[in-house]
Amino acid sequence: MAEKTYSEDEIKERLARELPHWRYEDGWIRRTYRTSSWKGTLMVINTVGHLAEAAWHHPDLTASYAWVEVRLMNHHAKGVTDKDFALATKIEDVVQWQPGTEGKGLEGTPRDDLRFSYVKYD
Incomplete structure (x- = not known):
């Protein structure tokens, strides 16, 4: 069964609503x-x-010293599908997780010491 692919307008609207840092x-x-x-x-x-x-x-x-670009498109469906949005959401949740902001005992890496800093949060 073929997966629904989204039009460019649908994709842009959904990204603006659900994943504003994605394009x-x-x-x-x-x-x-x-x-x-x-x-x-x-x-x-x-x-x-x-x-x-x-x-x-x-x-x-695609990666370089201080950045990673993630690109998603469903190769089998030849377009952007719900799978792409679901995986993008999970990636965003995990990579942008900031444990020091939750107050649950996980303080996160020291922000003022570049030896331990690794992600530049939005």
């Missing part, structure tokens, strides 16, 4: 995560890899 470009939904170093870049790549493998839906990634 639509050249048939993909995309997000660039800024990191503090190569260590942070690798951590983001591994996080995205784990989530994608668990979801059985695989993004394209």
Whole structure:
């Protein structure tokens, strides 16, 4: 059974509503995560890899020293589907998680020491 693919207008409206830091470009939904170093870049790549493998839906990634671009499009459906939005949401939730803001005993990495900083949060 074919999955529903969304039109460009539908994608842009849904991104604005659900994933404001993501954009639509050249048939993909995309997000660039800024990191503090190569260590942070690798951590983001591994996080995205784990989530994608668990979801059985695989993004394209481009990386450099201090950033990772995630691109999602359902290759089988040849367009953006609910799977792409679901995986983008899970990636966003995990990569942007800031434990020090929850007050549940997980203080997060020291923000004032670049040796430990890895993701540049939005």
